[in-house]
Structures are given as C-alpha cells and as structure tokens.
Amino acid sequence: MRLEGKVAVVTGGSRGIGRAVVLGLAREGADVAFTYLKGREAADEVARLVSAEGRRCMAVQADCRSADEMQGVARNILGSLGRVDILVNNAGVTRDRLLVMMSPEDWSDVIATNLTGLFNVTRAFLRQMIRQQGGRIINLSSTSGLMGLQGQTNYSASKAGVIGFTRALAKEVARFGITVNAVAPGAIETEMLQAVPPAQLEALKKMVPLGRFGKPEEVAEAVVFLASDAAAYITGHLLVVDGGAAMY
Numbered sequence: 001m002r003l004e005g006k007v008a009v010v011t012g013g014s015r016g017i018g019r020a021v022v023l024g025l026a027r028e029g030a031d032v033a034f035t036y037l038k039g040r041e042a043a044d045e046v047a048r049l050v051s052a053e054g055r056r057c058m059a060v061q062a063d064c065r066s067a068d069e070m071q072g073v074a075r076n077i078l079g080s081l082g083r084v085d086i087l088v089n090n091a092g093v094t095r096d097r098l099l100v101m102m103s104p105e106d107w108s109d110v111i112a113t114n115l116t117g118l119f120n121v122t123r124a125f126l127r128q129m130i131r132q133q134g135g136r137i138i139n140l141s142s143t144s145g146l147m148g149l150q151g152q153t154n155y156s157a158s159k160a161g162v163i164g165f166t167r168a169l170a171k172e173v174a175r176f177g178i179t180v181n182a183v184a185p186g187a188i189e190t191e192m193l194q195a196v197p198p199a200q201l202e203a204l205k206k207m208v209p210l211g212r213f214g215k216p217e218e219v220a221e222a223v224v225f226l227a228s229d230a231a232a233y234i235t236g237h238l239l240v241v242d243g244g245a246a247m248y
C-alpha cells in the first residue's frame with residue numbers, strides 16, 4: 001500500500017470523481033476525511049465503504065464557498081485525525097450557458113465554488129502542512145480550462161484559474177516540502193456529464209481519440225499517483241486524463 005499512515009482530505013467526496021478518489025486513497029492505506037454539500041446519504045455510503053477498508057473516515061457537510069466554514073472544518077478534521085498529508089481540492093460545479101444568456105449568479109456560483117473554494121480550503125489546511133514540513137496538494141482542473149468549451153465561459157475561466165493557482169502555490173511552498181499539482185480530466189462519466197445535452201455529448205465523444213468517456217476511477221488513479229512517494233519530484237504539473245482529447 002502506497003499511502004499507509006497518511007491522512008487525506010478530499011472536498012466533494014460523496015459522488016463522482018471525489019468518491020472514487022476517497023475510495024482509491026483509502027484502498028492505498030490512507031485515513032480519509034471528506035466534505036460534501038447536500039448528499040448526506042451518498043456521503044454516509046462512502047464513509048461506510050472506507051471504514052470497511054479498515055481506515056478512519058470522517059464525512060463532513062461543508063460548503064467550500066465559505067471561508068469561515070472551511071476554517072472550522074479544518075479545525076474539526078485536524079482535531080480528530082491529527083494531521084493532513086494529502087489535500088485533494090475536488091469539489092466543483094457547472095452552470096453551462098452561452099455567455100449572452102448567462103446570469104451573474106451562473107458566473108459567481110461557479111467561480112465561488114471552483115476557484116474561491118480552492119482558496120478557502122487550501123488556506124485552511126496549508127499552515128498544518130507547513131508545520132509538518134511536507135504534504136501533497138492535488139487540484140481538479142479540467143481540459144475545459146485548457147481548450148475552452150462553448151457554453152462554459154464561467155467554468156473554463158475557473159478551471160484555467162485552478163492551473164495558475166496550482167503553479168503559483170507550487171513555487172511558494174516547495175521550500176516546505178509540499179508539492180502542488182493539478183489533474184485535468186476530459187469528459188468523465190459522472191452526474192456532471194449528465195447535464196450536457198445529448199447532441200453535445202456525441203460531439204464531445206468524437207473528439208476523444210480513445211473513443212470513449214473516462215471513468216471516475218481512471219482520474220482517481222492519477223490523483224493517487226500524485227499523492228504517492230512515486231511523485232515526490234513532481235510539482236506544478238498538470239496531468240491530463242482525457243483519452244487524448246486535448247492533444248495538440
């Protein structure tokens with residue numbers, strides 16, 4: 001097991017990619033605390049599966065859009081699990097609409113969750129990693145942030161922002177032995193993808209050289225790798241997991 005004795009924190013761990021990440025980290029030996037927004041039942045089920053692996057687990061209802069809430073969550077998790085070795089900033093939302101139709105709320109909700117949430121959560125746990133003189137931060141970006149996708153000006157902007165944040169922080173905290181990397185999935189089979197209209201889904205699939213959408217577990221594998229000792233000399237990197245769709 002690659003992560004025995006480590007403590008991991010994952011935001012948005014109740015379903016989709018976050019769920020697969022929580023289970024992947026636990027399978028490799030990590031104790032895992034994760035947050036969710038609304039899906040209590042789904043979160044309880046993930047917590048049950050982690051406990052079945054023999055790992056400690058905390059499922060915490062928390063909104064990453066609130067800085068105050070995240071400070072409280074960090075105190076709660078660190079009080080219970082004692083440390084944080086791995087932080088996976090996964091929580092994210094889409095509010096797809098062409099720009100002319102996009103409301104200020106569509107814009108601000110995506111930026112508040114995907115970008116300000118990243119700031120709120122990272123800031124809440126970073127001091128502890130600095131104290132520990134080590135840690136792994138892995139942020140979920142998207143190929144939408146690289147290529148830009150029609151109907152996603154808000155989302156593409158937020159996910160491009162995740163890449164800039166990742167590289168700037170990687171430079172800031174390298175001296176403390178903390179690595180900061182990003183993973184950019186392409187289209188992955190989760191509830192997020194179900195919000196995309198069928199015609200657009202077909203067009204998206206045609207863009208994938210491997211000819212299919214990805215599975216949450218295939219993204220989780222990349223996250224687990226970046227969290228493991230095998231990735232000790234990798235920081236500020238963007239690992240694209242998209243079946244080749246964003247190749248250029």
Ligand SMILES: NC(=O)c1ccc[n+]([C@@H]2O[C@H](COP(=O)([O-])OP(=O)(O)OC[C@H]3O[C@@H](n4cnc5c(N)ncnc54)[C@H](OP(=O)(O)O)[C@@H]3O)[C@@H](O)[C@H]2O)c1
Pocket residue numbers: 011012013014015016017018035036037038039040042062063064065089090091092093113117140141142143184185186187188189190191192193
């Ligand atoms: N699926 C894709 O094709 C794809 C592609 C590229 C990148 N990504 C990125 O990968 C990440 C995960 O995507 P996904 O497809 O797994 O999403 P998903 O299935 O929609 O799950 C989103 C998760 O985030 C949580 N969440 C949402 N808003 C939150 C908030 N304000 N505070 C805390 N938690 C919140 C949700 O909790 P509740 O269930 O409680 O609401 C849920 O656990 C996102 O950052 C996404 O942008 C996804």
